[in-house]
Ligand SMILES: Nc1ncnc2c1ncn2[C@@H]1O[C@H](COP(=O)(O)OP(=O)(O)O)[C@@H](O)[C@H]1O
């Protein structure tokens with residue numbers, strides 16, 4: 008479904024953030040990428056979605072080389088991305104964003120369902136502006152809802168747990184379990200044990216390199232030995 | 239009312255209707271009244287020589303509306319119009335003004351509208367003003383609104399002022415004197431493009447104890463257009479004043495924001511905020527990851543911002 012072929016990313020200051028990452032994600036696979044802060048996880052996700060361009064390497068999606076395609080083109084091909092830092096707007100409402108995400112004007116009731124999935128009451132939130140009057144956790148849930156509202160084939164979530172308290176995150180894991188049951192192809196960047204446990208495959212990224220890769224049974228025991236900030 | 243297509247379009251844009259509205263009204267087209275009605279509580283009286291209107295709203299009037307839209311559909315017309323609102327005590331009323339110019343000729347058309355509101359004790363008014371221009375002629379579409387608001391004790395004025403399209407040049411002057419417990423809220427939305435210029439000047443005097451002023455201006459400046467925002471709030475008493483100017487810059491446009499706060503007593507609480515900048519890159523990126531092109535994302539952001 009998605010193949011990364013020797014992806015490297017070097018900053019202007021010639022610091023190597025990603026060093027020849029090769030990775031295959033099968034259709035319907037649930038992949039979790041973990042690893043210490045600064046290891047290059049977000050950079051890798053941004054390269055897949057087209058926010059950053061790799062210094063070298065290719066991204067192959069459904070047999071097509073998408074390395075030079077724009078963000079919009081990749082989005083239209085069915086790749087969705089939930090930002091680590093949700094973006095705030097002035098005047099744009101939650102309802103507007105959900106409509107953009109779904110590609111059509113939805114009935115309020117229909118749009119509201121996506122908010123319910125992330126534990127937000129549609130009556131309270133649908134017509135709110137996506138601005139800094141919302142808390143970090145609220146923004147994060149809305150961010151996740153906009154990705155759910157897309158009819159995407161590959162869904163990438165960058166630290167969905169960030170800013171959300173553990174108790175609520177417990178509920179949010181249902182969303183991921185459901186996506187998995189629907190056979191969506193999913194990449195989640197996470198430090199959360201609950202997410203790591205539902206993975207088909209875990210990749211540990213460290214210093215821009217893949218440190219380890221494999222089934223959770225194998226990788227989880229490895230992680231608990233080292234300190235990757237798993238809670 | 240007999241109207242041309244362009245005049246209808248103007249009234250639709252600025253007053254949401256080209257049909258006779260409910261309540262009191264005066265429709266002005268090319269310097270002449272084409273329809274006027276007073277009601278039991280609202281008396282619409284023309285000034286001599288088409289120079290404007292005196293509008294009297296009786297004490298205790300509730301939930302009534304006055305429409306006074308203006309259309310100019312000929313090239314080269316220049317007019318100054320004075321509309322004075324005499325609002326007694328305990329009134330609740332909505333006033334829908336606004337002006338549109340259609341100019342397809344070679345000469346400038348200009349409407350200078352002076353609106354004065356004398357708002358009696360404990361009265362609440364809402365004033366909605368939309369400005370709009372269109373037509374491909376070389377002649378400019380120029381609108382210079384002056385709005386003066388005099389708020390007596392406990393009175394409230396809510397001003398919604400919008401200029402979204404097609405006005406080539408505008409100087410907008412809004413002033414208010416605010417007495418004890420009176421409040422003024424202003425919500426301004428401006429968009430300029432091409433070589434348009436817009437200047438928006440506020441002078442608010444908070445004279446009364448516990449008087450309040452809140453001005454929020456949002457604007458988008460595109461192409462080679464230029465905008466100036468000048469807000470002065472004077473606090474002469476225990477009061478609260480807030481002005482915010484939020485502008486999105488595009489292309490080669492320029493925005494100047496000149497805030498002034500003048501506190502004459504330590505009990506005056508005055509705040510000014512100004513934020514000018516281009517469309518945030520992460521906002522564009524987010525919308526593109528949802529499938530919009532860059533230009534679709536830009537208009538989504540601007541439409542939301544000016545909503
Ligand atoms: N455009 C950039 N310029 C310079 N440094 C960058 C840039 N983007 C990311 N980095 C750096 O790359 C490293 C990896 O960042 P990131 O991918 O966000 O890590 P993670 O998501 O794993 O915490 C960090 O040290 C970060 O500061």
Ligand SMILES: [Mg+2]
Pocket residue numbers: 048049050091165
């Ligand atoms: Mg990150």
